[in-house]
Amino acid sequence: MGSLPNQKQENGFTGASIKPLDPEEFRRQGHMVIDFLADYYKSVDKYPVRSQVEPGYLRKRLPESAPHEPEAIEEILQDVQKDIVPGITHWQSPNYYAYFPSSGSIAGFLGEMLSTGFNVVGFNWMSSPAATELESIVMDWLGKMLKLPSSFLFSGGGGGVLQGTTCEAILCTLVAARDQMLNKIGRDNIGKLVVYGSDQTHSALQKAAQIAGIEPKNFRAVQTTKATAFGLTPEALRATIESDVEAGLVPLFLCPTIGTTSSTAVDPLEPLCEVAKEYGMWVHVDAAYAGSACICPEYRHFLDGVENADSFSFNAHKWFLTTLDCCCLWVKNPSALVKALSTYPEYLRNKATDSNQVVDYKDWQITLSRRFRSLKLWMVLRSYGVANLRKFLRSHIQMAKNFEGLIGMDKRFEVVVPRNFATVCFRISPIEIGKNHIVSKEDATNEFNCKLLESINETGKIYMTHAVIGGVYVIRFCVGTTLTENRHVNLAWKTIQEHANALLSMS
Amino acid sequence: MGSLPNQKQENGFTGASIKPLDPEEFRRQGHMVIDFLADYYKSVDKYPVRSQVEPGYLRKRLPESAPHEPEAIEEILQDVQKDIVPGITHWQSPNYYAYFPSSGSIAGFLGEMLSTGFNVVGFNWMSSPAATELESIVMDWLGKMLKLPSSFLFSGGGGGVLQGTTCEAILCTLVAARDQMLNKIGRDNIGKLVVYGSDQTHSALQKAAQIAGIEPKNFRAVQTTKATAFGLTPEALRATIESDVEAGLVPLFLCPTIGTTSSTAVDPLEPLCEVAKEYGMWVHVDAAYAGSACICPEYRHFLDGVENADSFSFNAHKWFLTTLDCCCLWVKNPSALVKALSTYPEYLRNKATDSNQVVDYKDWQITLSRRFRSLKLWMVLRSYGVANLRKFLRSHIQMAKNFEGLIGMDKRFEVVVPRNFATVCFRISPIEIGKNHIVSKEDATNEFNCKLLESINETGKIYMTHAVIGGVYVIRFCVGTTLTENRHVNLAWKTIQEHANALLSMS
Incomplete structure (x- = not known):
């Protein structure tokens, strides 16, 4: 100094x-x-x-x-x-396999730099027309890449908006659905509204319901089972709804997931939307993680049925090279959002808004101020191009398949649920643990796998996280970090085996 | 190609x-x-x-x-x-005087770069300890700079968190207040809760109330008048509350403002908090714009009484060199926030959280994922230091004073409300407009000033925005862009005069 x-x-x-x-x-x-x-x-x-x-x-x-x-x-x-x-x-380490990735890239970084450098506050069109217009254009581009029905695109009467995270996307659509329903049945019936997910749905849904003033006891986490790979069944949903309706409650909102957090399970959109439709519910599809993969034609079928949903979102910051935060949300009926979220104080009045020719994104989200997020998405799409983005996603899926293959060759381990994307849920199997112990109970197996995971994470060599699915403690191996290559996956597997050897020999 | x-x-x-x-x-x-x-x-x-x-x-x-x-x-x-x-x-142009500034700086930009580069998702302590710990430390630093009572700091049992914008800060505290109250009076009384601001309060309050499920007819924008420079009076607040209580409603939340958007009016915290206390209401102080100035001892008195509020926020991205977005929120009782906003799904369980030794900021905000925002605030505080930050804010206030002086020398113009900080609300006075016309009505004056503003903004030379305060259309001249120097202000005044000359000579 x-x-x-x-x-x-x-x-x-x-x-x-x-x-x-x-x-x-x-x-x-x-x-x-x-x-x-x-x-x-x-x-x-x-x-x-x-x-x-x-x-x-x-x-x-x-x-x-x-x-x-x-x-x-x-x-x-x-x-x-x-x-x-x-x-x-x-999170940018090639040896990071925890949670879901936070996928960085040069293009995403540069887009964020430009956005920060211009530092505009694009709450309405007027405050920086490029920020609004680029966002609408890029959301149409991306919607087309995902083959979303045109009803979700601006060209088809819907539209897309960039929010920070899925939590915001769910909250906004839930509030839109809530107000639409309360306008029909009367505001004093807010205590009757019911929100539906499965026991695998992300906690974002419950949190959004809490914030939106949904009666906590009217939140349903419908049970899933191994039989359907932890996907929500239309039968279970219908049974829950029917019992709610009988009790005088009002079904409001369903949030199926494409790629759940615990095991990347997929809820079947087609039959679920049919049930929801019967009851006049809003369906929001949460594809936070797996939405990215659906730009590859061979994965698009997971979105079949989305045409009957009301809104759809995925996180470009998870597995799409667009740095945190960047959640892409499309809605069929933007005016439902706008009705629930708009304010138009005098100090924001301007000719463009009054002309009704422009989108004012402040009315599509929780906050007034908003960053110029579309720049980074635009730069990612242009810098890499659709072909390479697909290639990139497939390379991660291929690495996950490789990892799955390695597990298959070691009889002590098992893959617990089918792999849908680039995340593998595995564990040391109960038989292996029961060999030296007298116990072969799930509890002991869970405890052992928990110990194994902690012993690996403590070394700092790789980082994985866990989930408990249907009572089973699983280790999640999620490939998706930008720098990860197959050699890292092979080394990770070696590390896992070494720790398993050590722990099993002690047990 | x-x-x-x-x-x-x-x-x-x-x-x-x-x-x-x-x-x-x-x-x-x-x-x-x-x-x-x-x-x-x-x-x-x-x-x-x-x-x-x-x-x-x-x-x-x-x-x-x-x-x-x-x-x-x-x-x-x-x-x-x-x-x-x-x-x-x-927004970074030195000729930008619209809305409030979006204050960029090298240090703020570099902090954002580092945050984007590391690209961690700091939802809990575990997911990146530095992100959580730096935030807590920097919020204590900043709290001390503002001389917030220790009850708002971690050291005193409270604590600070970085959110995106004031909209989020208000929504989070409102939800905390709502759930605290409903736990006392029963959840089915949500329709009775009343939220209070003034007719000058930012639209963020109304939007937060909408999102949180507050009955829209229970939102109060208490009238202010020129007599108190558009500050909310405790008498008007009390009268409104009393009539609500008589009607069987439950006062919940008061949001006084330090530096309103239209005219940077200041609501008197001390007497307002006293009234709120009597009725057991949560008081959130919104100092989005003017909070920054309160690091200067000569402006700190505007916060007198904050010790009786429950929460306080200001936007470091507005006038504190920290690029969008960065809202600083302090609360006295973090557990009220956490109770309303926490979720703890299995896949996020970890030893550190279970030990109760750490802060998990996901439970202090709407979203799960969160950026490493404290880096930019830390870099701003270190790169510039407290002394220079004060100097910087004072230089803007000095420029606004200069502008006010220029207006004072031209008898055709008037400053409409007292200047508190670096924003001047002015107009061509009714007398001047009435001179050639027979009208001297407010309508004609308002229309004329509206025309004047539009004719200036159309040139692109400078950009100002407007407000309507007590029926009077005012032009807002807000100094705060990082690159603005006194010479820019002088030139801006020249531009304004030229356009006034032209328009007045035509009228």
């Missing part, structure tokens, strides 16, 4: 004049951070994937208050390396 | 292997975009501030579908310049 005057200059503060957006200083520091990140990607496979710090590690390292005087970028970047990187779980 | 093989290589696609995150390619393209943006900032004052395109301009320029084959970054950046930049309203 001996060179304060210099540091001030470096940060754009030169004596009396304060220039935090000086173009040449922007250039200098910007190049520095690009190099920092390029070097990070070069060595990201060397870091322990799951951070190994203990709770509270950072408070011990950082001062108690913000500095009074400016600090140099060089110093700050050193601290990023020294204090922040050890506390990062490296 | 004659050099496809080359272009493929440039995008990281080399034949069979697909490398969208190749470090050297990342470096090359990253540097290119840094230069693009540095050049943009160098010339941003040359662009028409408000975009001059017509609705639908972009659809005419872009293809109908995404490209099948990859395109080169050089080509894409050319298209950004050619097709996107004309459709941008330049």
Whole structure:
């Protein structure tokens, strides 16, 4: 800190004049951070994937208050390396197989840079026409890639919008459905509305229901079973609905999933939409993870029936090279969204909106302010092209198949549920564990697999997470990180086997 | 498009292997975009501030579908310049005085780059400890800078969280308040809950109430008047509450504002909190715009009384050099938020959470996934330091004072409401307009000022927006863009005068 005057200059503060957006200083520091990140990607496979710090590690390292005087970028970047990187779980590591991926790419990164650089607040068309128009165009492009029916596209009377996450997409559509229904049956019937998912549906649905004021006891997580690979059956749905209707309740909203979080199970859209239709329910299809794969013709059949849904979303930030956050939502009836979510205060009034010729996306989402997210999606689509994007997704699926094959060759292991995409749910089988113990119960098996997973994750060599499906503890191996190659998958399998050997020999 | 093989290589696609995150390619393209943006900032004052395109301009320029084959970054950046930049309203232009600023800076940009580069999904502590811990630390730093009572800081049992926007902050606190109240009075009383703001409160409050399932007729926009500079009076609030209570309704939530959107009016926190306390209401203080200024001791008095509120938020992306989006929310009772917003599905279970030693921010907000926003706030605080941040805010306020002085010297104009911060609400006075016309009515004055504003904005030289306060149409001149200097303000005034001359001479 001996060179304060210099540091001030470096940060754009030169004596009396304060220039935090000086173009040449922007250039200098910007190049520095690009190099920092390029070097990070070069060595990201060397870091322990799951951070190994203990709770509270950072408070011990950082001062108690913000500095009074400016600090140099060089110093700050050193601290990023020294204090922040050890506390990062490296989602971009090729050895990351946990949760679902957070799929980064050069194009996605550049799009985010441009969006941050322009830093426009595109709440309505007027506030930055390009932000609105590019979003509508790109959502039509992507809708066509997914072969969504034209009723979901702007050209067919529907339309797409970029939100942050699926949680927001579900909340917005649920609120639209709620208000549509309450306008029919009277607002004081809010306590009668029922929301349906399965016991495999993402917690986002329950959270959205909570936020939207749905009576908590009217949330249904319909049971699924191994017999249908944990997909929701129309029969189970119908039975639940019928009993609700008998009790005087009003079925409101169904959220089937294409690729559940626990096991990437697929709910059958066609028959489920038929049941929902009978009861006048809104159907929102959550394809957060697996939607990406449906741009490949051989996976598109998973979306069959979407034409009878009301809305559809997937996360481009999960497995589509578009950095966090970027959830793509299409609706058939934008005016239902707009009716539930619009406000038009005087200070936002403008000619374009009054002309009814433009889309004002603020009325399609929770927040007023919104980032220029379409830039990154546009750059991903253009930089890679449809053909390569398909190739990229298929390469992950191929790696997952390879992993599945490796499991198949080791009789101690089993794949617990069928693999649909690039996620494999496996475990050491009960028989193997029961061999040395007298127990062969599920409890002991679950406990063993839990121990196995923790012993692997602790090493930092790879990172996987777990799920419990139908009472069975499974280890999830999800391929999808941009840097992962087949050699990483093979090494991961070796690591898993080594830990299994060690644990089994001790048991 | 004659050099496809080359272009493929440039995008990281080399034949069979697909490398969208190749470090050297990342470096090359990253540097290119840094230069693009540095050049943009160098010339941003040359662009028409408000975009001059017509609705639908972009659809005419872009293809109908995404490209099948990859395109080169050089080509894409050319298209950004050619097709996107004309459709941008330049919020970073020094000639931008519209709405509130979207305050960019080198440090904010670099923080966003690092966040995007690491691309972690920090929903809980485990998923990236640094993301959670840095956020808690930085929110304590910032809370201390604002001299928030310790009950809002982690050290005092409260805590801070970074959300996207104020809309989310209000929705989250409203849902927490709602569930706390319904747990007392029974869930079937949701139709009785009443939410209070003033007729100057941001539309975010009404939207949050809509989303949270508050009966629309139970939303109160209590009238304000010029007599109190459009601040909400405790007397008016009390009268409204009393009449609601008499009608059997239940007062739930009050949202006073420090710096309203229309005129930067300030609601008096101390007496308003007293009234709210009597009725057991949750008070959320919305300081979206003016919160920043309160890090200067001479503005801190606007927050007096905040110690009796339940939650407080301001937008660091508005006037605090932290690019969109970044809303800072503090709450006294985090467990109220967590009770209303938490879910803990099996696939997210982990030791750290079970130990109760960590914060899991997913339970403090609407969405599960969340970006590493604290990096940019941390970099802003360190790169500039508290002293310079104050200096920076004061320089904007000084420029607004200068502008006010210029208005004062031209008898045709008037400042309509007192200036509190860096926003001036002014107009051509009725007398001036009535001089040549027989009318001196407010309607004619409003219409004239509306015309004046539109004629100025159409030129693209500067961009201002309007508000209607107490029936009076005002032009808002908001200083806060990072690149704005006093010379820009002087030029803006000259432009305004020229247009006034022209319009007045025609009338």
